[in-house]
């Protein structure tokens with residue numbers, strides 16, 4: 274596909290890092306005020322696995338993502354990506370946050386190019402080409418010259434997904450990326466996320482408190498305890514891929530998983546009513 278930037282778009286380049294193995298081994302973490310969030314917590318993701326962390330508010334999901342990305346350090350224990358201790362500037366890491374966090378004064382294209390520019394990756398023409406490639410993958414190459422305010426919330430979150438993917442991360446950390454969107458847009462972006470993941474193959478750690486979203490996306494759903502806790506339970510999602518909103522969400526097995534996870538979350542909440 275050639276666009277008015279005179280550059281080729283989707284499917285012109287498919288340079289991917291291999292997916293990352295993530296190991297969290299027996300970490301302990303408390304905030305400076307003494308609030309303990311993790312005690313001897315461990316989590317492992319295989320390369321290419323799609324893990325969803327599910328838990329009620331306050332169980333430590335965001336804290337865990339900050340630890341996984343190296344922004345916070347555990348007091349003890351280790352977190353490694355492909356065997357190397359995690360650091361925020363690792364090229365293997367990509368992030369998508371709950372709000373798109375786009376620069377309002379930069380075009381959509383420049384927002385997606387931004388990380389490549391900051392990391393001095395590629396020359397200017399190649400950066401633009403790569404940005405357009407990932408914009409095309411999220412269906413927004415035609416919006417390259419628009420400013421963020423000209424896009425809907427869902428489109429802005431697509432741009433932020435393209436920005437993360439343009440760095441070709443081996444581990445993509447997604448912190449409730451679609452929580453602020455309406456249900457229809459969220460379902461569409463769930464489908465979009467799976468399509469991109471099946472194409473690009475990175476390891477994904479996705480945080481949500483939405484049970485249906487967790488089942489739809491995951492290879493494995495990890496239910497977290499209220500802090501200070503650990504893993505309450507895990508559920509392998511044995512539903513074939515590709516998954517689509519129309520077909521997958523009505524499967525009897527999907528409904529069984531939903532009931533099972535509602536019970537797990539209810540256990541977590543009822544065991545901790547005093548702290549919620």
Ligand SMILES: Nc1ncnc2c1ncn2[C@@H]1O[C@H](COP(=O)(O)OP(=O)(O)OP(=O)(O)O)[C@@H](O)[C@H]1O
Nearest residue numbers: 304306308310329330331332333334335336337500
């Ligand atoms: N800077 C901080 N200092 C002290 N305690 C904190 C700090 N940030 C978070 N906490 C506490 O740590 C626990 C975990 O917080 P965290 O934000 O990771 O939970 P969460 O599961 O992401 O919640 P939510 O779904 O509401 O965002 C909570 O009890 C929270 O009050």
